[in-house]
Amino acid sequence: MSTHVPSFTEPADRPTAPAWLLPTIIRFPRAGSEGAQRTATESLFEHTEVWGAFPADAGREQLVDELVRCKLTGRGGGHFPVARKWRGVMATAGGGYAVANGAEGEPLSAKDAALLQTRPHLVLDGLQLAAIATRAEHSVIWLHAGATATRASLAKAIAERRVAGLPGPHIQLITGPDRYLTGESSAVVNALSGGPPLPTFRRKHSSESGVNGAPTLLHNVETLARIAAIARGLDPTGHVERGGIPSALFTVLTPTGRTVTEIRPDTTLGQLVNSHVAETPQAVLLGGYGGNWVPWAEFQAIPASEPAAQLQGRSTGAGIVAPLPTDGCGIAETGRILEYLADSSARQCGPCLFGLRAVADLVSALARGELGRADRKRLERYRAEIDGRGGCHHPDGAMRLLASMFTTFAVDVDLHLRRGPCRADTGPRLIPVPSA
Ligand SMILES: Cc1cc2nc3c(=O)[nH]c(=O)nc-3n(C[C@H](O)[C@H](O)[C@H](O)COP(=O)(O)O)c2cc1C
Ligand code: SF4
Incomplete structure (x- = not known):
């Protein structure tokens, strides 16, 4: 498997330029900490050098068409088609909320922290594009209270954007308790409406009636970062025609830690594991605690591309891959x-x-x-x-x-x-x- 590290001198505003979300592979401890080992947070200046200016002129209809062409699905785990969600909120009168879900409640996952600690501006660009397209009055980023490294990176990025006067509503950083369920969408909507951060059954979809009863567009932070790249006309795969299936972030559990890496859609999950783990596992936990055990023989051939994985009756979920060695039960x-x-x-x-x-x-x-x-x-x-x-x-x-x-x-x-x-x-x- 090859992991692309984009050159900072590459012109990023060409449609054919690779659009990898992460600057490099990011490593985390095996458990217990959301702080990445040795990361540098891209400043607004560096972000603009790499990605070009905020794409304020990305027309909302054109952007939705592009999201359809890329078959972009949500990376919070459910893989709901992004364009369909946008159309639901865009059909309302607006005046509501755009929410970036950075809670990352799944303990094995670290991809959202990796992104927010290295490239916070890419996520915030996506959040503001979503807010502008849906005419939202509020932009919120939702995190676990204990995510101290992520919070620090975001607080700095939000301050930089305020000084630069970038478009979009004022961005609020709001935190909830460090619990598994804090990132479930109805729990987020409840908490932001002043209620307890707990899931509830909702009769209406949040696109219609979400935070405080207003139309709400809620996305996982990786989804938003990808939208920010697509809005710039960047080839989401870095290697095929514009409009191809995007690459995706995966968190791989290794014997020494968790590694967050970005892979091309034509990679198999077997290649991903083989490049991180020496021993052949008996099975792999795919998608985290609420995911599936898959026998190694079958796992090896699962494509990293979600549409292709779904054709095999599988889903990559939120991109968590935890191999179980042969001596495990x-x-x-x-x-x-x-x-x-x-x-x-x-x-x-x-x-x-x-x-x-x-x-x-x-x-x-x-x-x-x-x-x-x-x-x-x-x-x-x-x-x-x-x-x-x-x-x-x-x-x-x-x-x-x-x-x-x-x-x-x-x-x-x-x-x-x-x-x-x-x-x-x-x-x-x-x-x-x-x-x-
Ligand atoms: C039990 C449960 C926990 C969840 N936790 C998270 C989470 O921590 N972070 C997240 O982004 N999505 C989480 N989700 C998915 C969200 O409910 C929601 O679908 C997602 O954030 C929407 O973003 P997307 O459209 O970009 O996928 C969870 C879902 C369930 C059922
Ligand atoms: S809403 Fe019901 S199913 Fe969901 S976490 Fe709460 S108790 Fe469990």
Whole structure:
């Protein structure tokens, strides 16, 4: 796999110039800190040198057409088509909110922090383009309160833009608690409307009635950075015709840390892992705690391009890739992640409050070899009962993980049911899981 490092002398205003969002590979500790190891934050002056001036003349209709051509989907994990979201808000009278979601609640992910700590102006350009296109009166960037390195980088960038008098509403930096669910869109809308930062079931889409009942366009920060590049007419892939599928950021869990890298859409996820991890894994957790376990043989061929991955029935989610070495126990790892997801519940809906806890307890018991065949049926039944029943999609992610455990580690599940725990069950845990 080749990771492109753009030359700062490259003219960035040519449509054929590569538009890589990250200046280089960015490394983070394996767990516990959102601060990148050795980064330099691009100033407004440097940003303008690399990317050209703020594209104030990007016509809103032309920009949406370009977003359609690039098939840009949201990088917050759900991959909703960006142009469709924009059209929903643009059909309103405006006067609402543009929100950059930088909460990055998924503990394994570091791509948003990488972007915000190296190229904050690219994200803020995207936020302001979204605000201008939707005639929003407010621009907000939403973060975890504990994201101190990211906050510092953004505060400086916002001050620089104010001094330079760049277009767009005044940008507010607002933080919420450091919890898994703080980045879920309805939790963000709730919090910005003065309520608790918890998900809620919303009858109307936030494009129509979001923060304080006003039209709201909310995007993940990587999505906004990509929009800022596309608005400049930059080739989103760096190597094919304008209008091609964009590159994407991935966070790869390695034995020594987490590495954020940007890869071309014609790369496979197998190439991505092989370039970061020496040992061939047995399986890979794709998409984080609410994602899927995928057996290595199948994982290798998944394309990095989301539309191509979806053709194979897969999704790259928010770009989290966590390989599980051959000496790990997929069941024990799943049990620990499910415990975390159960602890993270906002405790408002029955399936989430009671169901996730019951499932997490059962999977942890399975890892210890304490379950029989009847319990497996019970687990399967709980899964069917919980899936799709929460007020938000939090329990769905947990059930997706559980379903993928049954398929990816089918032989291990059977062995745990028949013979008890495997040797790996007493060994070290390989996927970092914080306390909720
Ligand atoms: C449980 C849960 C947690 C989420 N956490 C985040 C998060 O931390 N950051 C984020 O950008 N999106 C998160 N999302 C997705 C958001 O709800 C929303 O779809 C996304 O921010 C929209 O941006 P996009 O259109 O650019 O993808 C989460 C979704 C769920 C169901
Ligand atoms: S499903 Fe869970 S997290 Fe989502 S609204 Fe219900 S209790 Fe809250």
